[in-house]
Structure formats: structure tokens, C-alpha cells
Amino acid sequence: MEKTVKERIRDVIKKALVDDPFFSKIDERDISILPSVREEFGEFYTNLAFRMADAANKSPQKAALLLKEKIISLSPNFIEKIEVKNGFINFFLKKEVYLGLLSEILKSGTSFGHLGIGKGRKVLIEFVSANPTGPLTIAHGRQAAFGDSLARILRYAGFEVDREYYINDGGRQIRLLGESLKARYFQLKGEEGYAIPEDGYEGEYLIEIAKEIKDDNVSFEEFAVEHILEEIKKDLRAFGVNFDRWTRESRFLQDKSVEKFLEVLKKEKLLYFADGSWWFKSSAYGDEKDRVVVKSDGSYTYLASDIAYHKDKIDRGYDTLINIVGPDHHGYIPRMKAVVESFGFDPERLRFIVVQLTTLYKGKEKLSMSTRKGQFISLKQLMEEVGPDASRFFFIFRKADSHLDFDLELAKKKSVENPVYYLQYAYVRMKHILKFAEESGIDLLKAQADLSLLKEPEELSIAKKLARFSDTLEGIVNTYGVHLLAEYLLDLAKTFHSYYHRHRVVTNNRELTAARLVLTSALLTVFSKALELLNISLPEEM
RNA sequence: GCGCUUGUAGCUCAACUGGACAGAGCGUUGGCCUCCGGAGCCAGAGGUUGUGAGUUCAAAUCUCACCAAGCGCACCA
Secondary structure, rough: OOHHHHHHHHHHHHHOOOOOOOHHOOOOHOOEEEOOOOOHHHEEEHHHHHHHHHHHHHHHHHHHHHHHHHHHOOOOOOEEEEEOOOOOOEEEEEEEHHHHHHHHHHHHHHHHOOOOOHHEEEEEEEEEOOOOOOOEEEHHHHHHHHHHHHHHHHHHHHOOOEEEEOOOOOOOOHHHHHHHHHHHHHHHOOOOOOOOOOOOOOOOHHHHHHHOOOOOOOHHHHHHHHHHHHHHHHHHHHHOOOEEEEEEEHHHHHOOOOHHHHHHHHHHHOOEEEOEEEEEEHHHHHHOEEEEEEEEOOOOHHHHHHHHHHHHHHHHOOEEEEEEOOOOHHHHHHHHHHHHHOOOOOHHEEEEEEOOOOEEOOOOOOEEEEOOOOOOOOHHHHHHHOHHHHHHHHOOOOOOOOEEEEHHHHHHHHOOOOOOHHHHHHHHHHHHHHHHHHHHHOOOOOOOOOOHOOOHHHHHHHHHHHHHHHHHHHHHHHHOOOOOHHHHHHHHHHHHHHHOOOHOOOOOOHHHHHHHHHHHHHHHHHHHHHHHOOOOOOOOOO
């Protein structure tokens, strides 16, 4: 696609600065082009003059004026005017820039906004990775919704993305699970002397699983894990989240890679023996203390298999590894960074996203959850209650690292208060206009649209917001702030509703109608794309 | 006690990573249905960004100290 408006402004500034000694001293990223906060400041502005002022020993205002002159002397054809105020340089762009964008959107269709910035770089997003010891909870649901949307957006931005689920199918928890299932099984058969072990799993779901066991001699561990894993996969599919790869912890134990990589670390002197166990020297890489990898009883800790797992990830050749985890894992981040660094992988390229917990409300009433006794609201129950669209939207429309209040009542409401319905309603409305036009005998494709007829401020406002789609996506790629897309969509929907109420698209004026249909159609294209990236369905009717 | 995250309008949250007078939604107050779907729209009120200092031309954002909430601090996962 063509360059975004932002990039075009940056390009012209770079050109204007090419002979300036200041230019060689800065990084290109220091030229920040920001969207203006107020109309009188144009559509975009830069604060570059403040940075230049120091270097040139001038006032920002003077530096700004100088830069302005340089830019004007290049007479860029897309700029209407440039104003300097208090050192800020404000850009007012020609209306044609935005109108031209509408045709571009129609031409490129669903690939509009597709950024080349990923350049095919490989990214691995590991998320959910819930232990197969029970059904997925809403906490996992939020991670799932977030990870899935992030994957979609990164893919759209030109990255090669794999989604991976890591299955902890070994260790103490699984042993407890097996014992718990065994107890349930023999309890069902009416045999005495079987109790759920201490710290075991008391959830009702194990009773259901136990009912399916036909043979006293099954491996209870395996039976439980496979059953629960199937349920997890089913729930995720229903939620609309698919994984490209499921990796089992047991694999790394079976193929001896845990052993192998611990040997490697031993040779590097990053593993040492003390107090009867083997320690990984994570403190050498900024962790607050060293961590045990082989316990004194000879068994591995979770970290040991994670070392093998992350070495495996690195060897698969990813540029960036993204791990989406819950808040209970944040203490674990430094040691994993230490692990990858010890293998020569830049720890900056291992990114952790901590997704905070969700509190469920029913109106004002707070629903308490306790995983301990198996009383909790599962992802499945949530989906049954409010549906996958609303669930996904509510999960992603807040920053991942802030706590989320999820109101079940609100999510179910079919009114303006519910943002999901607000968006879907806007979508249906756009579709309806185009359908209405078609039925009135106006063929958008054949109509010769003169876009200069779009003169209403609301029309220009829509076009300008469409231009920001790419910037929004770029922002998400840089910050992993998926919620920005939800906000963008709400803003776009609002602008559209507002336009709709002030102006009719389909009128007796055929030329004007044609132009407005182009606008509506371009809007619909971007709108659908954004909804798709959030994995929210596009209803035909409501 | 130490570490991480959070603290912004009555409520739920934004603020493009240090930029101009901090923005939305809900709620509230007051308007708007002959018309492409009123499941919607418009307008108003509402703020010392937890507190106090510091750095900077510029701080919600960075630093430090307090205060408050959540989560971690295992030879658990």
C-alpha cells in the first residue's frame, strides 16, 4: 500500500533536514509525527524543534520557523499549510489527501492498512498454556482473547506469527490430578478408603470424567489429562481461538533434551551443585537469586523443562518470542530472561505480557470466584451466558495490565450502553445503506463518483479517521496494546452514527449519492477489517 | 520486609511511551423520531491525574520518599 500520511510527513521532514548537521545526530524515530489534539493545530504536528533547539542553540520557536521554511521550499504537494506555534510545527493537509485515500481503500479492499512493517519476521506467541488440570477459567479467556487478537494484528502487519499452547503434562500437579481422579473413580464404585489427596482437585468435573472410565487399571493421570485437554481445545474452538501448535512438556523429558541442555549449561558453568541440588545461575543475568533446576531427590523443577522448551523456541528461529502470562507468573519473568540470555538470545526479544485478572460483576454485585474448591466461572459458562463476541470484546478493550471489571449484565444488553452492540449496529447500518442504494438502482461500481463533492465536515472527519487506521495498527505493533483497536472502532462508529443523523447518503442527487456511497463503502471496508482483527462477528441483521 | 503491577471525572477506563487547555463510555441534566433501521443523535455539568518533592522548555507519563489496592517472594506449577 501507499505510504501513510504520517510517513509522508516524516519523509518530507527528513528531506528538509538532510543537510542539517542535527540530522546526523538523531535517530529517525526521534522525528515523531503526532496527531493533533485540537483542530486549530492541524491534523498532525511535530515537536522536533524542541530537540533541534538544544543542538542548534536556538529557541524552539526559531528552529521551528527555520524548519518550516525548509519544508515549504520543497513545496510538498500534499500539504495545505504549515503553522508554527510555541515551537510546535502544525501540518494542515490538503483535503485531496484524505479523499484520495477513499478510492485507495476501495481499490485495495481488505488488504487496506496492511503494513509491511513486519517484513516477514517470525514471531511466536505462547498463550493460555493452562495446566490440563481443570476447565479454562475467565482468566484464561482474557489471555486467549488478547493473544488471538494480537496474533491477528501482527499477522496483518506483515509478521509471520505462530500461536502456541504449552501443555504442562508432567510434574506434581499432574500426579495430584491423577490421584484425585482415581479417588473419584473408586468413590463412584462405592469402595471405601479413597479420598481426594491434600491439595488435590475437588472440582465436580473429575466426577464426570470418572464416570467414563471402564477399566480399573487405566493410567488415571493420562486419562485425566487427555480428557481435560480435549475439553480445553473444544472451549477454545468455541471461543474462536485456534492454535498453530501444541507443545507438551513431556516431550522434552522423553527426548532427553532437558538433560541435554542442562549439560550445556553445566559446561558453561551456569549450573552448579550446592545443598544437594543443582542451581541455575540466573543471578548472573539480573535475576534476584539463583534457581533450583534439579531437586535433591533428583527430579526436575518446572524451570528445567522450561529451559529445554525455550531453547527449542529459540532454535526454531523466531525473531521475537512473546509469552502471555497471568499476574501470578510475573516473578518468573527475570529467570526466563536469564535462561534465554544464557543461550545467547537477546532477552529484549523475549517479551512478556502480563494479563491481569478479571472480576466478574452482575450489575453492582461482585461475583466471587474460588478455584480452590472448584467453584469458579469457567470460560465455557461465560460464553453460554454472554456469547463469544461480547466476551472477547470485553476482554480486550482494556489494557492487558490493568484489572478488568466485567459486567455480565452489561455484556448481555442489546443497547447503546453495550459497546459490542454499538459496533455491530454501526456495521449493520452501513451494510443497510449500501443495500438500500443498490435497491434504489445505484450501482456503486458503475457510478462515476466525484469525491470533491464530499464537503461536509463530518465526511472529512470520517476520511481522516480512516487514515488513522494504519497508525493505530502501527501503535499496537509497537506497544502490544490491542485495546487501541477497540477504541479506534468505537470512535469510528461514533463518527459514523453522527454523520448518519445529519446527512443522508442516498438522495435524489445522484452525483452526491455516488460520492457518499464511496465514503460509506470505504468506511465499511475498514470497519469490517478491524472487527475481524478483534475476532468479532459481522452480523447481517440484528 | 523485598520485588512486580496498579492508583486519572460519581463509576469503568483512554491518553499513540515526555508534548499544546488530560479525553471517551456509563450515570446525571436538558433537547431531538413524516426521512437510508431512534437498538440512534445533539448539548450541558463533572478534574489540583493518590500525596509530597525533584529532573525538564514541557510530567498522568521519568527519579526519589510516603499512602492505598492486587499479585508474587518454594528443591510448586
